Amino acid sequence: MTISRADCVALDADDPLKHLRDEFVLPEGKIYLAGNSLGAMPKAAAAATARVVEEWSGQLVGGWNASGWYGLPLTTGDRLAPLIGAGPGQVAVGDSTSIAVVKAVSAALGLRPERRVIISDLANFPTDRYMVQGLAKALGGYEIRDIGTLDDALADDVACVLLSEVDYRTGDRYDTAEVTARVQAAGALMIWDLCHSAGALQVDVSQADFAVGCTYKYLNGGPGSPAFVYVNPRHLGQAEQLLTGWYSHAEPFAFEPDHRPAEGIRRFLVSTPHVLSYAPLNAALDIWERVDLAQVRAKSVALTSLFIEVAEELCAPYGLTLVSSRDPERRGSQVSFSHPDGYPVIRALADRGVHGDFRAPDILRFGFAPLYIRFADVHDAAVSLAEVLGEELWRDERYQRRLAVT
Numbered sequence: 001m002t003i004s005r006a007d008c009v010a011l012d013a014d015d016p017l018k019h020l021r022d023e024f025v026l027p028e029g030k031i032y033l034a035g036n037s038l039g040a041m042p043k044a045a046a047a048a049t050a051r052v053v054e055e056w057s058g059q060l061v062g063g064w065n066a067s068g069w070y071g072l073p074l075t076t077g078d079r080l081a082p083l084i085g086a087g088p089g090q091v092a093v094g095d096s097t098s099i100a101v102v103k104a105v106s107a108a109l110g111l112r113p114e115r116r117v118i119i120s121d122l123a124n125f126p127t128d129r130y131m132v133q134g135l136a137k138a139l140g141g142y143e144i145r146d147i148g149t150l151d152d153a154l155a156d157d158v159a160c161v162l163l164s165e166v167d168y169r170t171g172d173r174y175d176t177a178e179v180t181a182r183v184q185a186a187g188a189l190m191i192w193d194l195c196h197s198a199g200a201l202q203v204d205v206s207q208a209d210f211a212v213g214c215t216y217k218y219l220n221g222g223p224g225s226p227a228f229v230y231v232n233p234r235h236l237g238q239a240e241q242l243l244t245g246w247y248s249h250a251e252p253f254a255f256e257p258d259h260r261p262a263e264g265i266r267r268f269l270v271s272t273p274h275v276l277s278y279a280p281l282n283a284a285l286d287i288w289e290r291v292d293l294a295q296v297r298a299k300s301v302a303l304t305s306l307f308i309e310v311a312e313e314l315c316a317p318y319g320l321t322l323v324s325s326r327d328p329e330r331r332g333s334q335v336s337f338s339h340p341d342g343y344p345v346i347r348a349l350a351d352r353g354v355h356g357d358f359r360a361p362d363i364l365r366f367g368f369a370p371l372y373i374r375f376a377d378v379h380d381a382a383v384s385l386a387e388v389l390g391e392e393l394w395r396d397e398r399y400q401r402r403l404a405v406t
């Protein structure tokens with residue numbers, strides 16, 4: 001083999017991020033390549049969550065003031081902002097990505113009232129599409145244009161464009177600066193879904209109009225951790241989002257009968273924050289505060305390139321086809337292959353301790369979270385994949401049955 005396991009161990013020894021792995025709880029003897037679905041747990045998350053439970057028991061309702069629960073969506077937003085190239089007062093953390101999509105798209109439509117088309121990529125994660133479909137139906141009079149190429153779709157009737165920087169299936173990445181500039185040159189507003197890029201790339205939202213994303217993948221905020229919405233400062237104070245819950249009111253505790261929108265990013269809140277869910281996320285952000293994103297990206301490129309090289313070399317005879325781009329610039333921190341028996345292959349691989357996942361119809365996905373994945377893991381995962389394919393372990397009948405969550 002061109003690259004040996006010993007070479008990979010040497011790469012690990014030189015890795016400037018190697019000390020971070022110890023900050024996470026990782027299952028013994030397993031290789032976790034599903035951090036693009038749910039990130040690993042920071043060791044500090046348990047104590048951070050226990051602290052909030054203590055605050056609750058000790059302070060009861062006083063916790064809203066004394067422990068800063070009321071301010072969590074914005075204090076956490078300010079901590080997350082540097083990870084996506086945003087500044088203070090531009091990011092609100094709360095709700096889910098699906099809800100954040102409604103906030104961002106509704107705000108964009110309000111800023112372009114004369115335009116009646118929303119562009120949504122067919123490659124968008126389904127919930128983004130479903131939320132836009134629901135919103136368009138509720139508002140009435142909107143057309144959703146599914147893009148083949150952006151050039152064909154951009155016209156003077158387009159209000160906004162919603163795309164994912166990194167495609168959840170293929171792992172391919174848009175050139176966000178170039179696309180944003182084209183969309184804005186056509187007079188439309190650009191909304192990026194950053195679920196598969198935040199914590200994996202050097203995201204730069206500074207030119208985008210809006211962005212949304214989750215915190216439970218590469219950011220390691222925990223299952224169901226709150227999402228984020230970014231609003232470019234040029235729209236703050238002007239853009240109005242549809243979900244006008246009381247946290248978006250100028251004075252929630254004035255209890256006025258009619259909605260009066262808050263100034264600034266607070267307008268993009270909806271209602272009571274899920275206080276317990278912010279605890280593990282903030283524990284993860286404590287780690288992120290000490291991380292250089294340029295090093296994260298460099299390691300991500302190296303890990304994904306290594307996996308492609310070793311997996312292709314070992315699995316060449318077994319019908320595996322690379323789906324992700326070969327150009328690391330055009331790739332997120334994920335490598336996808338297709339195989340006609342992708343589902344049982346992923347199940348058999350998990351039984352051998354290597355956790356990737358499967359996306360219909362035939363995609364094997366492997367996510368490489370640079371904070372805790374080692375080069376030796378990449379090597380070992382490719383060897384296991386070759387064994388599963390070469391020895392046809394996936395043919396075992398118990399791997400054919402579909403689980404509820406794939």
Ligand SMILES: Cc1ncc(COP(=O)(O)O)c(C=O)c1O
Nearest residue numbers: 096097098125127168193195214
């Ligand atoms: C690109 C993308 N958008 C949205 C979501 C999900 O949104 P939600 O957190 O609302 O379930 C996911 C993953 O589940 C995703 O990959």
Ligand SMILES: Nc1c(O)cccc1C(=O)C[C@H](N)C(=O)O
Nearest residue numbers: 036037038125168169195359405
């Ligand atoms: N959000 C998820 C969930 O609620 C259950 C299972 C998986 C997920 C995921 O995040 C999947 C992920 N967005 C994907 O890219 O497929």
